[in-house]
Amino acid sequence: MITSVVDSLHDLPAAQWEHLARPAGLYLSHRWLVGEEQDPTATSAYALVRDRRGTLLAAAPLHLVRDEPNDRYRPGTVLPPHLRPRVVAGARRGYHNTPLTRPGLAPADRHACLTLLRDTARRFAADHGTTHWWPYLTARAAAGLAPLYPGRPLHLEDDAVIPLPGTDFDDYVASLPARRRAHVRRERREFAAALPVRRHLLADCHEEAGTLLAGHQQGHGHDRDGVAAMTALLSRQAAAMGTEARVVAAHDGDRMIAFCLYYHYGATTWIRAVAHDREHPAPHLYFNLMYYLPIEDAYAHGTTALHAGMTTIEAKRRRGARVSPLYALADEPSAGHPGPR
Template sequence: MIAGARRGYHNTPLTDPRLPADLDTHCLALLGAAARGHAERHGTGHWWPYLTEPAARRLAPLYGTTPRRMADDATIPLPGTGFDDCLASLPSKRRVAIRHERAAFAAAGLDVRHQRLADCYQDAGRLLAALQKSHGHGDDTDAMTSLLKRQADAMGDHARVVAAYDGPLMTGFCLYYHQGDTTWLRAVGIDPERPAPFAYFPLTCYAPIEDAYRQGSTALHAGIKAIEAKRLRGARVSGLYALHDPHPGGGA
C-alpha cells in the first residue's frame, strides 16, 4: 500500500507546519499507525515513495529504518523580479547558451500562447500520448486526453498551459500550476514529427518562468527528469526517498 501522494513524484505528510515538535511527532505516529492498520486489513505492508528530504527525516525515526534515495528532484530559484534576473544568476557561458536557445526557438516563427488547459486538453493529450509512445508505451491518446480533461475540470483556471502552434496545429505544450510561492511543472509534450529548434526548454522552462514571475513565484519546481540539463539552467537538486515499514503487522 502506498502512503501519501501517488502522483507528482513529491510526497510529504500534510501536517500543519506550525505544530510544536512534540505534537507534530505525535501526529506522524498516528498517521503511520493508520497506514499500517489499513495495510494489515488488506493483508499487506505499506511504504512512502518520493518523500522530500525534510519529510524523510521526520518519518524515519518512527519506522526505525533508513530511507532509500529514489530520485533527484530539481527546483529553479527565481531571484529578483523577472527573467533577466534569473538569467543573471547563471554563469556567463550558460547565459549565452540560453539566449541562443531562445533566439533559435523564436526564429521558428511559432505562435506561443498562454491559455487554460480546459481550452486545449485534446491537443495536449495527443502530444502527451506521443511522448509516452516515444518512451515505449502504446497509443494512450484516449487515456492521456481523459487524464488532462479530468485535471481541467477539477482545477479550472488554475490549470495553465503554454503551447506552441504551427498554424492551427499544437506542436508542443507545458502544463503547470501556481501554488503558494512556487510554480509546479506537471506535464509536457513535444510533437516528434514537427520539432522546433530547442523547443523543449523554451516551453518547459523559460516561458513558465516568465509566467511564474508575473504570479509572484520565487521558485519553479522542475521535477525529476533531465536533472543535469536543469542543473545547467540554475536548478538546485535535492533527494526524494522511499521509506518502507520494516515490521508490517507488528503493531504501531
C-alpha cells in the same frame, strides 16, 4: 490527540486542509486531491490528527491502489522484492511527497503526529490485507518519518527546483553564470523566430495536448498511455483544476505541436507535463517549453521557484536548479500487519 479517517476531502473544509498543504506543494493540495478521487485505479481515504479542540494538526492521504499505471509508483519497480505494499501514503502523483503537519508545531508534537499518521496508515493497510509506503519523500520528510519505520530510507531519484530571484526573467538570467546567460538568450531568440506561442486553459486544449502527451509517453516505452488514456487524464485534471490548469503551447498554424502544462501553487510554479511532436522539430523547443516560458509566467504570477522535477538533472543544473534527493519509506509485514495478498 485524536485520529480519524475520512473517505473524501469533500468531508473537510478546504481552508483547514490548505493551512497544512500549502507549504507542502501542489500534489497535496485540496483541489488536486479532490480531482484524484475520480481516478479509477485507486480508492482514497485521509488520515487526520486533531487536538482536543478539533484543530487539524496533521494529515495524510491514503490510496488503496488496485492498478498502478505508472511504473515509477509500482512497488515492484522501485522497492526490494520482499516489499509489495498496496497503500500509498501521501501524494500518489507528482514525485514530491511529505506528511502534512500544521506549521509551527513543536518538534515533540510533530513527532507525535507523525507516529499517529503511521499508526493510522498501518491499520488502514492491515484492514485491506496489505502494508503502506511513502514514495518520493523530500529529504526533510524522510528524516522525520525514518525513525518510525523498520528500514532505512531508499533513495529513488533526485528532484530539481529552480530559484527565481528578483522580479522578472532578466533577473533569472542574471543569476546564471556568464556563459550560460549567453546560451539562454540565444535559445530564446532562435525559438522565438521559429514558432508562435499561445497560452490556453487546459479545458480548451486537453484533446490536442492528450494526443501529444500520448506520443511522448509511448515514445518513452509507456505502452498503456495511449491517446484515449492521456486525453481522459487531462480531461479529469481540467475539470478538477479549472483555471489553475495553464498551458503554454507552440503552434504551426492552427496545429499545436508542443505544450507545457503547469500550475502556480503556493510560492512555486509546478511543471506537470511537457510533450512535443517529434516529427516537427524546432530550435530549442524543449528548453523553452520546459523552462523559459513557464519561468516568464512564474514571474508574472509572483512565484519564486520553478519545480522542474526529476530526470535530465544536469540540464536543470545548467539552468540554475538546486537538486535534492527523494526517498521511499515502506512499512514491513509483521505480526498483526500482513503482507500483500
